[in-house]
Amino acid sequence: MTHHTLPYLGFGLGLRPQHYREILETAPHVDWFEVISENYMVPGGQPLRMLDRIAESYPLVMHGVSLSIASTADLDMDYLAQLKELARRIEPRWISDHLCWTGVHGVNLHDLLPVPYTEEALAHVSDRIARVQDYLGRRLVIENVSSYITYECSEISEWDFVAELARRADCLLLLDVNNVFVSGMNHDFDQRAFIESIPVDRVVQFHLAGHSEGETCLIDTHDQPVCEEVWTLYGKALERFGTVSTMIERDDNIPPLAELVAELDTARAIAALALHPLERVS
Amino acid sequence: MSSLSDLQARLQADILGEGRDAEDLIAPAPHGSRASRLDVYRRAYVLRLTEFLGNDYEKLRIYLGETRFSRMARDYAAAHPSDTPNARWFSRHLPAFLRQSKAFLQHPEVGELAMLEQALNDVFDGPEAVPTTLADLAAIDPTAFGNVRFALVPACMTVEARSNATSIWSAIRCAETPPAAEPLDMPQHILVWRQAGSSRFRILGEEEFMALSCVAEGLDFATICEMLATYDDPETAALRAANYLRGWIEAEILVRTPAAS
Known part of the structure; x- marks a missing residue:
């Protein structure tokens, strides 16, 4: 059974201010853009004007970093109202955020802190996703995060938690392939087992990114190109999930936009090989 | 308290540096100690907030230098932990914090440089408005002009400096060595606004500042002319007022408001 009717968008990039003008002037070979929701939760000015103009030419997806869906603090209704207003303005194909918490007691740590994989957290997060979905009038797309710690109290694996969460909350999933790789290396789990456990019909988007080596673990820094191992894992994800917006x-x-567009072409090529292997021969 | 809320409160307190109490929450890691893994979050917190401040206060960061800026950022983050989901607003208390900070009591230019950068940021993404144009002005019945009132667009403000913070800002912008900080003989009124999508500022003369303050207070054009006549040569007051008006309209900072009934 298919759990969603969201469109396949092709191959996209994160929209960054450094590239606004070049995007508008050269119409690069990018199928869609993902925007950081919070960057456009401002009263007006150039950021929103640029966003409006780019929305005229490209499909957009909103990706947030502060929903804090796993926090035990109350849902921030002011934040949700701004999120909803931005969605009304740019009509994104979907809205995503992370399976994490960012703070409690009125503080925001501006970090994507992992959740303990417990029944208590599962019930808490699935309930909050359902409430946010009701408020926004659309299904959320939830992303797995990179993590550097796991909790003593966790009862199940991250992948079983994610799969069960999607089922209970009836939400959709953004599979961040780099995050699977980083967390797998940091916590010594089998990244392919993670991918094999995620329900195929919930995944509407893939993230790819670069990471760095910290002192004792990998860090999800998004500051360099996608590495070879993540490309390989991406190929495996494509084999399982098929055609998914990436x-x-x-x-x-x-880097300059052209460099990112070239990197996106690598993703296209890997997807073509993974999804249409026979065409390679003919 | 549930175990989830207790876990979150303890981990947050640890990251904020309020107590190293979270290690027993963490499972042993295959590489590195629990403490080393927690350190990733502890360090990232300070670095990230420093980066937010650096993005909002680029000139201040250059003026203070990396070491002093980082120390200041740590102190600010300790005094004002972020309470907003949007990083854009984390730095909003910085000018006031610097004005009151013991470390900068002898350096008022530091707080004023931050104030100027904050004003430039705030007008950059401030609310939209449709500014009055010269064509709109030409369409006004000349006999009714005395009753015309304007207001400032939302993405426009004036700030006051008592140091040469604007000169320091301008020198840093031109990648030049900033002048030595010094107090001004008279306070400087600085107009900060958005035009064609970009933030700008300029220093207002005393008379123009007074006239613009009258506009902001909602006084009509005839009253503003009378005020200018008391300030300087009454013969040229209307001409001076008209020149100011043209400059403000060209800068796109006025909106027309209905005449008072």
Whole structure:
């Protein structure tokens, strides 16, 4: 059974201010853009004007970092109202955020903190996703995060938690392939087992990104190109999930747009090989 | 308290540096200690907030230098942990924090440089308005002009400096060595606004500042002319007022408001 009717968008990039003008002037070979929702939750000015103009030419997807869906703090209704207003303005194909919490007691740590994989957290997060979905009038797309710690109290694996969460909350999933790789290396789990456990019919988007080596673990820095191992894992994800909208994230050390478009062409080529292997021969 | 809320409260307190109490929450890691894994989040918190401040206060970061800026950022983050889901607003208390900070009591230009950068940021993404144009002005019945009132567009403000913060800002922008900080003989009124999508500022003369303040207070054009006549040569007051008006309209900072009934 298919759990969604969201469109396949092709291959996208994160929209970054450094590239606004070039995008508008050269119409690069990018099928769609993902925007960081919070960057456009401002009263007016150039960021929103640029966003409006780019929305005229490209499908957009909203990707948030502060929904804090797993927090035990109350849902921030002011934040949700701004999210809904932005969605009304740019009509994104979908809205995503992370399976994480960003703070409690009125503080925002501006980090994507992992959730303990417990029944309590499962009930808590699935209930909040359902409430947010009701408020926004659309289904949320939830992304797995990179993590550097796991909790003593976790009862199940991350992938079983994600799969069960999607089922209970009836939400959709954004599979961040780089995050699977980073967390797998950091916590010594089998990244392919993760991918094999995620329900195929819930995944509407892939993220690809680069990471860095920290002192004792990999860090999800989004500051360099996608590495070979993540490309390989992407190929495996394509074999399982088939045609899924894919985008490359770059948030630091941002290169010229042409470099990112070329990296996106690598994703296209890998997808073509994975999804249409016979065409390679003919 | 549930175990989930307890876990989140303890981990957050640890990351904020309020107590190293979270290690027993963490499962042993295959590589590195629990503490080393927690350190990733502890360090990232400070680095990320420093980066937010650096994005909003680029000139201040250059003026202070990396070491002093980072120390200041740590102090600010400790005094004002972020309470907003949008990083854009994390830095909003910085000018006031710097004005009151013991470390900068002898350096008022630091707080004023931050104030100027904050004003430039705030008008950059401030609310939209449709500004009055010279064509709109030409369409006004000349006999009714005395009753015309304007207001400032939302993405426009004036700030006051008592140091040469604007000169420091301009030198840093031109990649030049900033002048030595010094107090001004008279406070400087700085107009900060958005035009064609970009933030700008310029220093207002005393008379123009007074006239613009009258506009902001909702006084009509005839009253503003009378005020200017008391300030300087009454013969040229209307001409001076008209020149100011043209400049403000060309800068796209006025909106027409209905005449008072």
